[in-house]
Structure formats: C-alpha cells, structure tokens
Amino acid sequence: MAEITNIRQGKNYTVGETGNLDALDAKLFLGQALGFTGMEVSLNRFRPGQEVPFVHQHRQHEEMYLFIKGHGQFQVDNETFEVKPGTVVRVLPEAKRAWRNNSSEDLYCIVIQANVGSLTDNDGIINDDPLTWPS
Template sequence: MSGTNFSVVEAGSFSSLLSMSKDPIPGKNFLKEKLGLTGMEVSLNQLPEGGTVPFYHKHRENEELYLFIGGRGQFQVDGQIFEVREGTAVRVGPEGVRTLRNNGNKDLYFIVIQVQAGSLQQWVETDGVILEKPVTWSE
C-alpha cells in the first residue's frame, strides 16, 4: 500500500526471515527498494543460534546503526569484541571494520539502518513541526 507521502510493506515476522527471505543473504530483508526509501537503507535480520556473518566489512560513505531486539551475540569492530542483546544499539562509522556472531542459545534479531555519514542536517528538535490540528481516528 502507498500514498503520496507514505509506503507500507508487510515484511513478516522476524522469526520467519531465514525461511522467507528472498534477498541475497539468508535471514536479511532489505527494505530500500520495497518501501522506496530515498535517504537510508534498512534491513530486518535474523541470525540463527551459532550463526555468524562470515566476513568483515566496512563502507565507503555510510554509517550503520544496529538495533538489537532479541537474542544475544557478540559484535566486533576494529578488533574490539563486545556483547550485544535486546536493547543494545551500536553505531559504526564507515571505516569501522565489523562483523558479528550469535553465541546465544536462540536466534538473534536486529535491525540495521544505513545512511551517509555526516548527512543529517536536521532532526526532531529542528525538523519536526507540531500541527495545530486535532487528532481524529475513524472507527
């Protein structure tokens, strides 16, 4: 579904990403094309128990924000290893060499948001506009 100022996709449950994902990486569902995103890339991710990202990577221009929403694992950036779990947020700059693994006893679920580093010129306090319009909902 979409309108002039919005688009909606049903991405499915996180627990079905491994079996339902048609993206090139199992367990990863990229949303840029599906939602027509113009300023970021977002992916929904499921990494099974014992799973690992089998390569290091970095970016030319984009920073990444990893939001962990279930399970636990370990993240590695520039050789530093730290624990991640539900509620952990990790920002990695473009040059940060990164990888992660699931060393927990259930699937690891996370969202990755990728955007050009240094591109944010406004945010909620400087970009948001509260409208003088009452909120209504149809039944």
C-alpha cells in the same frame, strides 16, 4: 522466507508487511520495496552459531544496529563486546565490523544505514492541523 507484502502507497507514504520475523531466513532489505531514498533498513536473523563471514566497512554509510532478541557478539576495529535485546550500536563508515550469534537461540537485529553527516537540526515541523482518530 519473509518478504514484504501488502504494500500500500499514498502520496507521501508506503506501508508494507513483513509478517512474523520467525519466517526470516537471514536478512531482509526494506529500502527498495518501500522506496527509501536516504537510508537503508534491514531485518536480520542469525541462527545459533551463524556469523557474518567477513569483516566489512562502508564508503559513506554509518550504521545503527538495534538488537531486539537473542544474544551474540559484535566486533568493531578488533574490539569485541556482547549484544543482547536493547543493545544499540552505532558504527562509522571507516570502522571494520562483523557480528555473530554465539548463543543457543536466534539473534535478531534491525540495521539502519544512512549517509554520515546527512542529518540536519530542527527538521521536524509541528502542524496546526487538528488530530482526529477514527472510532
């Protein structure tokens, strides 16, 4: 079973290791272990024939699904479409959703949840600090 290990923290960062995703049982939430305060991220593995056993919605969170390996189907508001490596799906909170692996190989995706409408423009700041890398 995959879990977050080797957690290292600095004043402004947290690093963890999940190991090989083939050890992932079904879902691994990263938020609590890494201390997220504005989003949730999960790593997901669905074995052949496995599916989300219910349709669900969210109160405040929009979600982004990034499929990284395998093939399956995703359903939003009764519309079904195929997903494969590189498919990215954005779903608003009120949308009804589910997904499944209808293939013969494992299906992996990363899901990111954040409060809808919470992003601001021009949040990035380029610093004048010199960039140096260790040899």
